[in-house]
Amino acid sequence: MVIIGAGEAAACAAAAMRDAGWTGAITIVGEERHRPYERPPLSKSALTDEEQPEVRVSAEALRFDALGIVHKSDTRVVRIDRASKQIHTLDGETIGYDKLLLATGAQARPLLVGGGEYALTLRSHEDVWALRQFFGKGRHVLIVGGGLIGLELAASANELGACATIIENRERLLTRCVEAQIAETIQKTHTQRGNRFRFAVDVESIERDSVTLTNGERIEGDVVVAAVGAQPDVALAEDADIEVDNGILTDAFLRTSDPDIFACGDCACAKHPLFGDRPRRMESWQVARDQGALVGRNMVLPPVPQSAVPWFWSDQYDCQLQVAGMPDLGATVVERRLDSETILYFYLSKNGTLVGAAAYGYLRTLAKDMLVSQRLIAASAKPDAAFLAAADRRLKALLAA
Numbered sequence: 001m002v003i004i005g006a007g008e009a010a011a012c013a014a015a016a017m018r019d020a021g022w023t024g025a026i027t028i029v030g031e032e033r034h035r036p037y038e039r040p041p042l043s044k045s046a047l048t049d050e051e052q053p054e055v056r057v058s059a060e061a062l063r064f065d066a067l068g069i070v071h072k073s074d075t076r077v078v079r080i081d082r083a084s085k086q087i088h089t090l091d092g093e094t095i096g097y098d099k100l101l102l103a104t105g106a107q108a109r110p111l112l113v114g115g116g117e118y119a120l121t122l123r124s125h126e127d128v129w130a131l132r133q134f135f136g137k138g139r140h141v142l143i144v145g146g147g148l149i150g151l152e153l154a155a156s157a158n159e160l161g162a163c164a165t166i167i168e169n170r171e172r173l174l175t176r177c178v179e180a181q182i183a184e185t186i187q188k189t190h191t192q193r194g195n196r197f198r199f200a201v202d203v204e205s206i207e208r209d210s211v212t213l214t215n216g217e218r219i220e221g222d223v224v225v226a227a228v229g230a231q232p233d234v235a236l237a238e239d240a241d242i243e244v245d246n247g248i249l250t251d252a253f254l255r256t257s258d259p260d261i262f263a264c265g266d267c268a269c270a271k272h273p274l275f276g277d278r279p280r281r282m283e284s285w286q287v288a289r290d291q292g293a294l295v296g297r298n299m300v301l302p303p304v305p306q307s308a309v310p311w312f313w314s315d316q317y318d319c320q321l322q323v324a325g326m327p328d329l330g331a332t333v334v335e336r337r338l339d340s341e342t343i344l345y346f347y348l349s350k351n352g353t354l355v356g357a358a359a360y361g362y363l364r365t366l367a368k369d370m371l372v373s374q375r376l377i378a379a380s381a382k383p384d385a386a387f388l389a390a391a392d393r394r395l396k397a398l399l400a401a
């Protein structure tokens with residue numbers, strides 16, 4: 001078993017292969033110098049903690065030695081030869097495989113405007129080092145992109161006494177993943193703390209310490225950060241003629257168009273039996289873990305399809321955003337107000353099936369309902385909309401129905 005990429009998904013897959021009974025060799029080849037580590041803290045505690053940030057190694061990677069899993073770090077794979085079932089590394093090494101897993105993740109999307117090279121990005125532990133020096137008291141951080149990473153960066157900058165200006169080319173924040181009401185609340189939280197926004201305008205050009213917008217405005221700051229999304233790392237798959245479309249395409253069992261090659265995590269665009277025929281690519285820690293665990297199992301045992309409900313979160317200040325399932329498949333949206341700060345939306349498909357849920361506010365208030373929502377989505381439940389809306393009625397009762 002060979003795995004390309006040494007992130008969260010790879011670590012879970014390798015451990016799952018052993019858990020499924022595989023006793024042969026497992027080799028993970030990753031270009032970073034660290035053992036697989038958790039990326040979510042990079043935009044949060046790794047920036048705000050006073051101490052120097054340490055790599056937080058994934059739980060499964062701590063078991064590599066005990067499980068007899070070989071991890072080749074600092075090693076970039078440059079080619080897959082499907083005919084001879086071998087991969088080739090930049091150092092000239094050749095490694096043969098019986099089954100191969102692509103867990104190559106994603107890279108921060110660069111800003112393709114004049115001076116785009118001045119903008120810093122955040123994907124790796126090393127990127128945090130570059131950013132930290134600009135996140136102190138009195139600094140002004142210019143963030144291009146009002147998505148989750150951009151907003152978390154703005155919150156972290158703010159917590160350290162800096163001010164952030166977010167430039168977003170859509171009319172509002174988070175158009176892709178949440179209701180306008182949640183986006184407005186998030187924006188308000190930032191504004192109250194002194195962060196600023198520019199909407200519906202693009203960046204024309206960048207200099208080391210300023211951005212010029214397409215409306216002619218020039219904003220000065222200490223650093224420019226590009227937070228304009230991530231692109232799946234599909235180059236190896238494309239070169240090997242494996243099917244790719246916004247990620248490495250897989251069926252619900254996480255098999256690619258080559259029966260001996262699998263894909264999972266941020267690089268994979270996978271079918272999911274709960275959410276129709278269209279394959280979906282998710283950038284989520286939990287999805288990377290769930291898909292890793294499933295694919296590791298499927299590479300050893302008779303395969304079973306994805307069933308875990310996709311889920312992600314974002315922490316900003318003392319609030320959390322959580323999204324489960326596929327809200328974009330919803331035809332009807334039902335609001336459930338949990339308290340003055342915390343709101344939950346349910347997304348029902350045309351036939352009344354619960355396909356998604358999104359909540360924003362205090363974790364302690366929303367956590368239970370979001371857990372139940374995931375279970376209802378997994379069960380393809382068709383809950384009564386009035387029941388969902390009534391915050392005094394316990395969602396758990398719907399599980400028994």
Ligand SMILES: Cc1cc2nc3c(=O)[nH]c(=O)nc-3n(C[C@H](O)[C@H](O)[C@H](O)COP(=O)(O)OP(=O)(O)OC[C@H]3O[C@@H](n4cnc5c(N)ncnc54)[C@H](O)[C@@H]3O)c2cc1C
Nearest residue numbers: 005007008009031039040077104105265266283284285312
């Ligand atoms: C700053 C940040 C904050 C985040 N916060 C959250 C959050 O709050 N909540 C949430 O749900 N998700 C969050 N995520 C997303 C989550 O971390 C990712 O979805 C998850 O890490 C994906 O894991 P992965 O293993 O698929 O890919 P990755 O973690 O990207 O790992 C892929 C690895 O493969 C390596 N690789 C690629 N190509 C090659 C090659 N040719 N040869 C060798 N190695 C190669 C890469 O260098 C990388 O180390 C965050 C991500 C970032 C970047």
